[in-house]
Amino acid sequence: MDVGRLAGDVIAFIGSQIGASSLRLGPLPTLALLAVLLILLSLVARPSTRWMVRDLGRLAAVGRIMAVAAEAGGEAAFSLGTAGVARAASAHERLQTLAALPILAHAARAAARAGVPLRVTSNDIVAVQLAEAALVEAHRATDTEERRYRSHATYEGEGRPASAGLAMAEPSTPAAAFADGGLAEESLLLLDGVAGGAVWTSFGTASASQISSAQLIGEGTLIGPELYQAPSDLRGGSHLRTGVLAANRLLAIAAAVIVLGSLLTLAGFDLAAALAGR
Amino acid sequence: MRRTLPTALVAVLGLVLLLDFVVINPTLATLSDVLLELVVLLAAAAAVAGGIALVVHHVAELAQRRTDPLGSLVLLAGFAVILVAGLYPGSAGTSDPVVRWLVAGILGPLVASLFAMLVVFLLRATGRGLQLRPRQAGLMVAAAFVVIVLLLPLGGQLGSWLASAAGFAMAVPIAGVFRGLLIGVAVVTAVQAARILVAVDGGDD
Numbered sequence: 001m002d003v004g005r006l007a008g009d010v011i012a013f014i015g016s017q018i019g020a021s022s023l024r025l026g027p028l029p030t031l032a033l034l035a036v037l038l039i040l041l042s043l044v045a046r047p048s049t050r051w052m053v054r055d056l057g058r059l060a061a062v063g064r065i066m067a068v069a070a071e072a073g074g075e076a077a078f079s080l081g082t083a084g085v086a087r088a089a090s091a092h093e094r095l096q097t098l099a100a101l102p103i104l105a106h107a108a109r110a111a112a113r114a115g116v117p118l119r120v121t122s123n124d125i126v127a128v129q130l131a132e133a134a135l136v137e138a139h140r141a142t143d144t145e146e147r148r149y150r151s152h153a154t155y156e157g158e159g160r161p162a163s164a165g166l167a168m169a170e171p172s173t174p175a176a177a178f179a180d181g182g183l184a185e186e187s188l189l190l191l192d193g194v195a196g197g198a199v200w201t202s203f204g205t206a207s208a209s210q211i212s213s214a215q216l217i218g219e220g221t222l223i224g225p226e227l228y229q230a231p232s233d234l235r236g237g238s239h240l241r242t243g244v245l246a247a248n249r250l251l252a253i254a255a256a257v258i259v260l261g262s263l264l265t266l267a268g269f270d271l272a273a274a275l276a277g278r
Numbered sequence: 279m280r281r282t283l284p285t286a287l288v289a290v291l292g293l294v295l296l297l298d299f300v301v302i303n304p305t306l307a308t309l310s311d312v313l314l315e316l317v318v319l320l321a322a323a324a325a326v327a328g329g330i331a332l333v334v335h336h337v338a339e340l341a342q343r344r345t346d347p348l349g350s351l352v353l354l355a356g357f358a359v360i361l362v363a364g365l366y367p368g369s370a371g372t373s374d375p376v377v378r379w380l381v382a383g384i385l386g387p388l389v390a391s392l393f394a395m396l397v398v399f400l401l402r403a404t405g406r407g408l409q410l411r412p413r414q415a416g417l418m419v420a421a422a423f424v425v426i427v428l429l430l431p432l433g434g435q436l437g438s439w440l441a442s443a444a445g446f447a448m449a450v451p452i453a454g455v456f457r458g459l460l461i462g463v464a465v466v467t468a469v470q471a472a473r474i475l476v477a478v479d480g481g482d483d
Contacts, residue, residue, distance in 0.1 A: 021303040030300055037472070086321040092467060099470055125328030126321075155331050157353070161389045171345065188399045189392065206463045208456055212418060216407035224459045228466035 056230040057202045058220025062107055065176045065200045066114035074175030075117040078104055079167065079194045080131060081181020081205065082160040084124020093182030096206050097127050100180035101134060102231035103204070103222075107178055108138030112147065116175070120153040121194075123163045128155045160186045167193025179218075180204040180227060187213040204230065333357060 023030050055061070069076060080100055083093035104120065111118040120131040131153035139148040156166045164186035170193060177198035179191055187210040195201045195217055203214040204222025214221050222230050291313055298310040336350040363369070363376040371377070407415035428444035431437075 017303060017305060020305075021301050024300055024302050033300060036468075086324050092463070095467055095470060125324045125331060128328075128331070129324075154335065155328050157332055158325070158328070159389075161392050165392055169346075169349065185393065185396075188396055188403055192399050192403065206467075208459050208463070211459075213403065215418065216403040216415060219410055225462040225466040228463075228470045 056220075056226050056233055057103075057204055057222040058200075059103065059106060059202060059230060059234060061200070061220075062110045062176070062202075063113070066107075066110040066116050068199070069111075069116045069175030070114040072175055074199075075119055075172065076107065076111050076176040077170075077174035077178070077194055077196070077198070078107055078118060078120045078131075079163070079179040079181070079190060080104070080120065080122040080124075080127050081179065081183050082123055082163045082186065082190065083182025083184075084122060084127045085130065086126040087124045087158075089182060093184075093207060096180075096182040096227060097122075097124070099206070099228045099231065100204070101130055102234060103178070103180050104131060105134045105138060106231075106234045107176075108135050108151070109142055111151065112138045112142040112144045115144070115147055115150075118151040119174070120151075121156055121163070121166070122153070123156045123158060123160065125155050128153045160184055164189035164193060167196075169193075170196055173197045176200045176202075178202050179214075180222060183207050183210040183213070185210075188217070191217045329357075 025033065066076065080097050081093075083089040083097055085094055085097050087094065108118055110116075118135065120128075120135065122128050122131060135151050135153060136148065139145045139151075156162050167190050173196055174194075175198060177194045177196065177200070179194045180203070183190065183205045184207065187205070187207070191203055191213055194203075200220075201218045202220035202222070203218030204227040205211060205214050206224050206227045208224070211223050214223065294306070294313065295310050298306045333354065336353050339345065339350040340347050340354070360377065360380060363380055364371055364374060369376075404415070404419060407418070425444075425447065428440050428447060430440060432440060
C-alpha cells in the first residue's frame with residue numbers, strides 16, 4: 001500500500017469537497033452563528049447556575065418526600081408530558097421531553113434509594129425506552145438492582161387524549177407526582193390525573209400557553225426556561241451550591257465597591273490617592 | 279464504552295446536520311438526507327414497536343389479573359377492531375369507510391367529551407391553586423376576570439371601549455409577556471441542544 005498516495009488522495013478529496021462547497025449564509029452570518037455556538041459551548045462548560053441558587057420545582061425535597069413515601073408504602077408517578085420524542089409534535093415541544101429526562105433520573109435515583117416504586121408514563125415509545133434506561137441507570141447507580149422491577153415505564157398509546165384519559169382513570173394514589181415536558185390543551189386533565197390526590201407534586205412545562213395549568217395544580221413548578229435550568233441545579237452537590245452562593249456574595253460586594261468608588265470619584269473625591277495614602 | 283459510543287454518534291451526527299445547515303455541499307446534503315430518512319424510519323419502527331409493547335403489556339395485565347383487567351380488555355378489543363377494519367382484505371386502510379366511521383363515531387366523541395371536562399377541571403384547579411399559593415393564584419384569577427370582562431359581548435359605547443381595551447391587552451401586555459417567555463425558552467432550548475450535542479447532561483448526584 002502506498003501511504004503517500006493514500007494521504008495525497010485524502011487531501012485531494014478534502015480539497016475537492018471544499019472547492020465544491022459554498023457558504024449558505026455568507027461569511028458574516030456564518031461567523032455570527034459560530035460565535036453564538038461558542039457562547040453556548042462556554043455556557044455548557046459551566047453548567048451550574050452562576051448567579052443564584054434556588055429550589056426550582058421544589059426538587060430539593062425529592063429525597064425527603066421519597067423517604068416519606070417509603071414509610072407510607074406508597075409509590076411515585078412521573079409523566080413525561082404528551083409531546084414525546086418521536087411524535088408529530090414541534091421540535092420545541094419534543095425537546096422538553098429530553099429536558100425532563102435528567103429530572104426523571106433525579107427522581108428515579110431518590111426513589112431507588114428509598115425503595116419506592118416509580119411509575120413512568122408516556123404516549124411515545126421512544127420516550128418510554130429512554131425512561132426505562134433512566135430507571136435501569138438509577139438502580140445501577142444506587143446499587144439497588146434487586147428493586148429494579150418494582151419500577152416501570154409504561155407506553156400509554158398514541159395521542160394526547162390517551163395520556164390525559166389514562167392519567168384520570170388511574171386508580172392508585174401516588175405519594176409523589178411529577179409531570180415534566182411538553183403539554184397542550186389537555187394539560188389540566190393530565191396534571192390533575194397525575195396528581196390524583198398525591199401528597200407532593202412537581203410539574204414543569206415550557207409550553208407557554210399551558211403554564212397556568214402547572215401553576216394552578218402543582219406545588220413545585222418549573223415554568224418556561226426553568227424546565228431547562230433545573231437539571232443544572234440538580235447536578236451540583238451541596239458544597240458546589242455553597243461555593244456558588246459565596247461567589248455570588250463576593251460578586252455583589254465587588255459590584256457595590258465599584259459603584260461606591262464611581263460615586264465618590266464623580267463627587268470629586270480622589271479615591272486612588274486616599275487609598276495610596278497621598 | 280457504554281456511554282462513549284452513543285455520545286460519539288450524537289456528536290458526529292449532530293455536527294454533520296449542523297454543517298449541512300451552514301455549508302452548501304452536494305456530498306454533505308446527500309449524507310444529511312440519508313440521516314434524516316433513517317430518523318423517519320426509526321420513528322416508524324418505534325411506532326410499530328410501541329403498538330406491540332402496548333399489546334404485550336395489557337395481555338400480561340389481563341393474564342395476571344393485576345390492576346385493571348376490564349380496562350386492558352377494552353383496550354385490546356379496541357385495538358383489534360381498528361386493526362381488522364384497516365387490514366381486512368380489500369380495505370382501503372386509514373381511508374376505509376369503516377375506519378372513518380370508527381374514528382368519527384367513537385373516537386371523535388370520546389375525545390370531545392374528554393375535553394368538555396376542561397371547564398370543570400379548570401374550576402377545580404383554580405380552587406386548588408388558591409389553596410396552594412393564594413397570592414399568585416388570586417392574581418391569576420383577577421387577571422382572568424379582567425380578560426373575561428374585556429371580552430364581554432356588549433354593544434354601544436361601552437362595548438367598543440371594551441373591545442379596544444381587549445385589543446390593547448392582547449397586543450401589548452399579554453403579547454409582551456408571551457414574547458419574553460418565548461425568547462427565554464428559545465435561549466435555554468439552544469443551550470439544552472448544545473448540552474445534548476456534547477453529552478453534558480447525565481446523572482451524577
